[in-house]
Amino acid sequence: MDRMNELIDIINEADYNYHTLDNPTIxxxxxxxxxxxxxxxxxxxxxxxREDSPTQHAGGKIIEGFEKVTHKIPMMSLSxxxxxxxxxxxxERIKKEGxxxxxxxxxxxxxxxVSLLYEKGKLVRAATRGDGVVGEDITxxxxxxxxxxxKLKEEVDIEVRGEIFMNKKTLEELNEKRKEKGEPLLQxxxxxxxGSIRQLDSKVAASRKLDNFIYHLPDPExxxxxxxxxxxEYMRKLGFKINPNNRLVKNINEVLEFIEEKGxxxxxxxxxxxxxxxxxxxxxxxxxxxxxxxxxxxxxxxxFPAEEVLTKLKDIIFTVGRTGQITPNAVLDxxxxxxxxxxxxxxxxxxxxxEKGLKIGDTVSIRKAGDVIPEVVEAKVERRxxxxxxxxxxxxxxxxxTPLIKKEGQxxxxxxxxxxxxxxxxxLIHFASRDAMNVDGLGDRIMEDFYNFGFIKxxxxxxxxxxxxxxxxxxxxxxxxxxxxxxxxxENSKSNSLEKLIFALGIPHVGAKTGKILAQNFNTLDNxxxxxxxxxxxxxxxxxxxxxxxxxxxxxTDNLEIINKLKELGINMNYLGKKIEKNDNFFGKTFVxxxxxxxxxxxxxxxxxxxxGGKTTDSVSKKTSVVIVGANPGSxxxxxxxxxxxxxxxxxxxxxx
Numbered sequence: 032m033d034r035m036n037e038l039i040d041i042i043n044e045a046d047y048n049y050h051t052l053d054n055p056t057i058x059x060x061x062x063x064x065x066x067x068x069x070x071x072x073x074x075x076x077x078x079x080x081r082e083d084s085p086t087q088h089a090g091g092k093i094i095e096g097f098e099k100v101t102h103k104i105p106m107m108s109l110s111x112x113x114x115x116x117x118x119x120x121x122x123e124r125i126k127k128e129g130x131x132x133x134x135x136x137x138x139x140x141x142x143x144x145v146s147l148l149y150e151k152g153k154l155v156r157a158a159t160r161g162d163g164v165v166g167e168d169i170t171x172x173x174x175x176x177x178x179x180x181x182k183l184k185e186e187v188d189i190e191v192r193g194e195i196f197m198n199k200k201t202l203e204e205l206n207e208k209r210k211e212k213g214e215p216l217l218q219x220x221x222x223x224x225x226g227s228i229r230q231l232d233s234k235v236a237a238s239r240k241l242d243n244f245i246y247h248l249p250d251p252e253x254x255x256x257x258x259x260x261x262x263x264e265y266m267r268k269l270g271f272k273i274n275p276n277n278r279l280v281k282n283i284n285e286v287l288e289f290i291e292e293k294g295x296x297x298x299x300x301x302x303x304x305x306x307x308x309x310x311x312x313x314x315x316x317x318x319x320x321x322x323x324x325x326x327x328x329x330x331x332x333x334x335f336p337a338e339e340v341l342t343k344l345k346d347i348i349f350t351v352g353r354t355g356q357i358t359p360n361a362v363l364d365x366x367x368x369x370x371x372x373x374x375x376x377x378x379x380x381x382x383x384x385x386e387k388g389l390k391i392g393d394t395v396s397i398r399k400a401g402d403v404i405p406e407v408v409e410a411k412v413e414r415r416x417x418x419x420x421x422x423x424x425x426x427x428x429x430x431x432x433t434p435l436i437k438k439e440g441q442x443x444x445x446x447x448x449x450x451x452x453x454x455x456x457x458x459l460i461h462f463a464s465r466d467a468m469n470v471d472g473l474g475d476r477i478m479e480d481f482y483n484f485g486f487i488k489x490x491x492x493x494x495x496x497x498x499x500x501x502x503x504x505x506x507x508x509x510x511x512x513x514x515x516x517x518x519x520x521x522e523n524s525k526s527n528s529l530e531k532l533i534f535a536l537g538i539p540h541v542g543a544k545t546g547k548i549l550a551q552n553f554n555t556l557d558n559x560x561x562x563x564x565x566x567x568x569x570x571x572x573x574x575x576x577x578x579x580x581x582x583x584x585x586x587x588t589d590n591l592e593i594i595n596k597l598k599e600l601g602i603n604m605n606y607l608g609k610k611i612e613k614n615d616n617f618f619g620k621t622f623v624x625x626x627x628x629x630x631x632x633x634x635x636x637x638x639x640x641x642x643x644g645g646k647t648t649d650s651v652s653k654k655t656s657v658v659i660v661g662a663n664p665g666s667x668x669x670x671x672x673x674x675x676x677x678x679x680x681x682x683x684x685x686x687x688x
Contacts, residue, residue, distance in 0.1 A: 032079055038069040042085040046177050047270060082153055083182030087174050096231070097167035100158040104249040106146060106192065107163055108325065109308065109332040115287060115665055116624065116633065116649055118309070121331050122283040123632040125311065128320060132311045135259045136278045136289040137246055139306040139332050141221045142196030143228055145173065145243070152186040154179070159228070172228050175237035180270040189254075191266055193245035197224040198301045201240045220303045242302070245271040251314050258312045279312060283627060284663045290333055297335070306334040339398040339408060342366035346391055347378065347422055349429050351453035353461045354539045355446040357425070357435060359384055361395070361407050368399050376405040381424045382442045388412070392419035428453075440576065449589075455489075456482050458537050462490045466543045467535035468524040472517040480506075490535075491593060493521060494600045525600070528607035529556060532597075538584045540577045544646075547608075548572055549581075551641070556594065556604040560585045571619035572646060609642040616687040618644030623651050625668055626661030630681050639688065651676065659684050 041057075042065050048056045057065075066085065073080050080086070112118050125132055144160040157173035158166040173179055176195065183189075197205075197220040205223065206216045217223040227239035248254070248262040256262045260279050267273045276293065280286055290307050297304060311317050311329035320328040346362040359378040366373055376397065378384050389395065393410040427434055428446035430453040435444040446454060460478045463470040470493065473481075481487040484506075486499050496503070496518065503514045524531075533556070534546035541549070552570050553559040559581070567578035584590055598604060622640050624633055624647065631639070636659065637647045651658060651670040658671035659679045671678055679687065 032076075035069065035072045035076075035079060036081075038065050038072070039081060039084050041065055042069065043083070043180075043182070046085060047180070083180075085177075085181075087181060097169065097229075100146075100156065100161075100166050100168050102146060102158070102161075102164060102166060103190070105163045106144060106160040106166070107322065107327055108160075109330055110323075110326040111306075111332050111334050113334050114649060118286065118290075118331070118333055119283060119627055120633045121309070122286075123628065123634070125316075125320060125329070127632055130311070130316050130319065132313065132316055133258075134280050134283070134286050135263070135310045135312050136280055136286055137308045137310070138274055138276050138293060138300075138304045139308050139334075140194040140196050140244060140274075141219075141303040141305045142194040143221070143225045144192065145169070145195050145228075146190060146192050147173070147179065147245075148190045149183055150188050152183040154181050169228050171233045172230060172236035175233050176241045176243055178243050178272045183269045185269060187254075187269070189269070190249055191245050191271060192247040192249065193243055193271070195224055195228060195241055195243050196220060196302050197227070197239065198242055199303065200301065201242075205239065243272060244274045246274070246277075246308075257314055259310055259314065259317075260312055262314075287665070294335060304335075306332050308332050339396045340366050340368050341394055341396055341411065342373075344389060344391060344393045344395045344407070344410070347384070347389075349425055351428060351430050351446055351451060351457065353454060353458035353537045355428075355448070355451065355454050356539075357428070357444045357446065359422075359424075361389075363395075363397065366397060368397055368405060373397060373399075373405045376407050378407065380442045381444065384422045390415070390419035390421055392416075459487060459490065459493070461537055462535045463493065464535075466531075468527055468531055469520075470517075470524050471520040472513070473520070489593065491596045491600070494525070494597070494602070496521060525602050527603060529554075529603065529605055530608070532556065532602065532604070533559070536584070536590075536594075539580045541581065545572065545577060547641070548646075550606040551608065554606045560591070560594075571644065609638065612643055614643040614688075616643075620645045620656035621654055622647045623649070623655050623658045623667055623671070624661070625658060626664035628659075628661040628681055630685060636684070643688075 042062070045055075045057050045062055045065075069084070070086055073084065073086055112121060122132075146156075146158045146160070146166065147154060148156040148158075154170070154174065156168060157170045157179075158168055160166055173195070174181060199220060202217060202220050202223055209216055217226070223239070224241055227236045227241055230236045245266050246263070248256070248266060251257075251259070251262040251265075254262075254265060256265060263273055263277065276296075278289055280289060286307075286309055293304075293307060309331055311320065317327070317329040322328060343364040344361055345364060347359050348362055350358050350360055352358060359381065361376045361378050363374050363376065378389070387407065387409060389407065389410050392415075393412075394414040395410050396408040397405055398408055399405055424444065425435065428448065428451060431446065431448050431451040433446050433448040433451065436447050437444050448454070456479055459482060460475050462468055463473040463478060473493070478487065481496075486496060486502070487493055500514060500518065503509055503517075504511060528550065530543070530547040530550035533541065533549055534543045548570060549559055553562060562581075564575075564578045564582050567573050567581055568575055617640055622645055624636055628636060640647055645656075648655070651667045651674065653674060655671070655674070655676050657677045657679055658667060659681065660668050661681050668678070
């Protein structure tokens with residue numbers, strides 16, 4: 032028994048030095064010899080086997096299924112940002128709370144989140160994130176990961192959180208073996224890691240050579256720790272593997288420098304990353320900032336720009352939107368882009384397809400715009416085999432077979448049939464969507480069900496849904512609470528500001544931003560209804576096509592009848608935000624903000640510009656009127672100088688007000 036205990040200490044120390052510190056202290060031959068000796072002792076005396084024995088890393092336990100685990104402290108996800116300006120806005124929101132933060136920057140590993148629970152220094156449970164509240168018990172597989180200590184260097188009760196992942200080289204070696212056996216290849220490191228962790232047989236997980244970094248201590252104050260960086264160092268001392276690329280920085284500009292540096296390093300890393308996590312370092316400041324319903328306000332994840340991959344364009348199909356607009360859509364051979372499987376992508380309109388020269392059967396490159404929306408970048412013409420099919424625009428609506436129309440000067444085709452079922456459902460979904468009337472609980476699937484059941488046939492019916500309360504409660508998946516929540520959300524939407532209603536009505540060419548411009552300029556829906564085309568086109572950003580579309584919408588008596596019914600139901604018809612005060616320094620001009628502002632937050636500056644008749648965008652172009660620069664401006668400032676665009680300091684911006 033003494034020799035067994037001695038061997039466990041020797042091998043555990045060797046594992047820690049090799050896997051966690053990347054600093055081998057004994058040879059492979061010595062390691063194998065010690066491990067073989069330990070196996071022999073344990074085989075002869077199975078009653079002696081310790082939970083923290085390195086033999087437990089080898090796997091062998093098979094379970095029937097994964098048990099549910101409730102996290103004592105929820106495992107929340109992070110908000111995402113995709114640009115420098117969004118990161119600066121995150122920093123400004125924190126400073127608005129009277130906090131001048133230090134930040135911890137960490138590489139965002141593309142893997143699987145895990146919670147590890149220890150009692151008196153021994154691993155007793157490992158669980159997935161799940162939905163953040165309830166995860167799955169994966170202890171039998173996590174015990175096979177050599178960098179995760181089965182016993183800590185202190186006998187402490189603690190929960191830590193981190194990321195399980197697979198290294199790029201491990202995936203290559205694994206796929207080489209699978210190829211030899213004729214087995215399907217694993218698509219990427221993240222899927223391979225997640226699939227390994229979800230094996231019922233722990234020997235399979237053990238063979239996958241998974242890795243792990245620990246990055247979070249949920250309750251640092253319990254251990255007398257005042258900062259996240261102190262918590263990281265404490266977890267390192269306990270024996271956990273910590274990413275050496277973490278860095279504590281003093282301000283948002285150093286965050287941006289870290290992101291640029293690690294973005295260049297990304298291809299050379301041994302593992303996949305898809306961004307950088309930025310956390311306020313002070314625990315006291317974290318507590319002050321608190322949480323939204325979904326995310327901590329003191330942390331965010333910056334996502335790197337999209338990657339491009341190749342796949343086959345199998346077909347082009349057509350969908351009907353809420354305005355009757357016909358949209359061609361690419362049907363693709365499923366392909367992994369930035370961590371998710373893509374099989375469809377919008378092709379916008381006929382001109383878009385023709386300009387890109389797409390043919391059915393083409394090999395095309397795909398990327399995610401903002402790492403979110405899949406888009407077709409181009410056809411790889413050099414890969415054509417001669418059997419590709421030309422794109423042909425349809426002539427009739429795919430839903431109701433009505434001949435399509437194309438209005439003069441426009442690129443889109445439309446189904447003119449007001450009774451087309453596809454138009455109705457899409458219009459109803461749009462009306463209730465977040466950027467429109469924001470009726471929480473009335474999503475796509477539920478709206479389709481309510482339409483098919485006959486509860487909602489037009490937008491007025493949404494506000495009369497309360498008359499069907501008992502019928503709704505009887506539906507599968509519904510009950511008193513969910514129905515009451517839905518009816519409350521519908522009632523609350525009545526008090527939305529006018530711009531929400533204008534956008535929700537689904538007037539062709541009128542988006543959320545145009546809706547706000549119209550609301551700011553006309554203040555009431557009646558004023559907008561009575562506006563002439565000339566009055567509309569006098570407003571910056573309202574061109575002839577939009578003006579004509581607005582007039583056609585309000586000249587339709589059916590639309591006016593719907594609006595009158597909405598008035599009777601108590602829907603607000605007035606603009607509740609700041610009214611536009613015309614200021615010649617701003618009215619009709621386009622502004623770009625760059626760098627850190629000190630006198631205003633970025634959101635405040637944008638609101639002020641819009642309230643004076645200007646508009647803001649994120650990118651500098653020849654159409655930009657003015658670039659407003661704060662401290663440490665980035666590439667937008669340089670581009671403004673190259674294009675000879677007017678540049679204001681924050682002080683000059685204030686003077687212009």
